Amino acid sequence: xxxxxxxxxxxxxxxxxxxxxxxxxxxxxxxxxxxxxxxxxxxxxxxxxxxxxxxxxxxxxxxxxxxxxxxxxxxxxxxxxxxxxxxxxxxxxxxxxxxxxxxxxxxxxxxxxxxxxxxxxxxxxxxxxxxxxxxxxxxxxxxxxxxxxxxxxxxxxxxxxxxxxxxx
Ligand code: ZN
Numbered sequence: 001x002x003x004x005x006x007x008x009x010x011x012x013x014x015x016x017x018x019x020x021x022x023x024x025x026x027x028x029x030x031x032x033x034x035x036x037x038x039x040x041x042x043x044x045x046x047x048x049x050x051x052x053x054x055x056x057x058x059x060x061x062x063x064x065x066x067x068x069x070x071x072x073x074x075x076x077x078x079x080x081x082x083x084x085x086x087x088x089x090x091x092x093x094x095x096x097x098x099x100x101x102x103x104x105x106x107x108x109x110x111x112x113x114x115x116x117x118x119x120x121x122x123x124x125x126x127x128x129x130x131x132x133x134x135x136x137x138x139x140x141x142x143x144x145x146x147x148x149x150x151x152x153x154x155x156x157x158x159x160x161x162x163x164x165x166x167x168x
Contacts, residue, residue: 001034001037003034003037003038004035004052004053005053007090008090009088013053014051014134014137017055017137018048018055018056018137019056019057021056021057021113024111031056035052035058036067039060039089040062042167045064045168046127046131046168047168048131049134051090060131061127061168063123063127063166068118069111070118071113072108073107073131073132073135074106074107074108074132075129077105078104078129079101080101080102081099081101083099084098084100086126086166087167088141088168093152094151095149095151096141096146096147096149097145098140099145100129101125102122104119106120127168
């Protein structure tokens, strides 16, 4: 396992669509392990393969309830609406308000290419949407209502600082 370099906004790879994973390989398993380690090291709640420079349909998520690995994920159901702050490990120090569905069901494969179905509300629903967008080359910054704001300068405000730690 090794930490991978997280690509930042402005890097063209973050705007490209990812290819489907046809077969799991030792190389891709190592990528998944590295993505989890990199996400935890950066204290993010999610990470998509293009964020570490690999254009494959792989995301990892952990909102504090244990790691989720999704290969070739698709959202199959979504409903409700939530509006809240969102951040991204590829856009360090920034956050913005994004409207997302409040409830999402996604299907995909795990690291053993076994089918998995993930159902999430609130933060998990937000993280699933955010990470799956990365696989389409879509950054949350294109969906922000209003302006991005600087999270560091908000630390002394009355607002809940936890909201800014949810970088994906
Ligand atoms: Zn992100």
